[in-house]
Amino acid sequence: MLILHCPYCGVDAEESELAPGGEAHLKRFGPGSSDEDFEAYMFARKNPKGVHFERWRHAYGCGKWFLAARCTATLEVFGTYKAQNPRPHPDIVAAVKAKRPGWEGWK
Numbered sequence: 001m002l003i004l005h006c007p008y009c010g011v012d013a014e015e016s017e018l019a020p021g022g023e024a025h026l027k028r029f030g031p032g033s034s035d036e037d038f039e040a041y042m043f044a045r046k047n048p049k050g051v052h053f054e055r056w057r058h059a060y061g062c063g064k065w066f067l068a069a070r071c072t073a074t075l076e077v078f079g080t081y082k083a084q085n086p087r088p089h090p091d092i093v094a095a096v097k098a099k100r101p102g103w104e105g106w107k
């Protein structure tokens, strides 16, 4: 079972307490953007087998959104952090690189 640490309330929440929110760190495009940028924002998502950065909501806890770095193949969690961060915390990037030496990095 997937267990994620909520960085707001400090609870280690089981998957049944969480709601998935898709890929993290999307660059948003709205009115005035090109059709290609808007289409990519609306529909194009990464779906890697391996390290992935995701949005999760502690739905049956504090209700807040947070971000998680985990491996989609093994469910190994590298860390979680608050949703206001525009990029993964350096400690989480370091944790991923330590466990996945061939990882090409974030973005």
Ligand SMILES: [Zn+2]
Binding pocket: 006, 007, 008, 009, 010, 011, 058, 061, 062, 063, 064
């Ligand atoms: Zn929480």
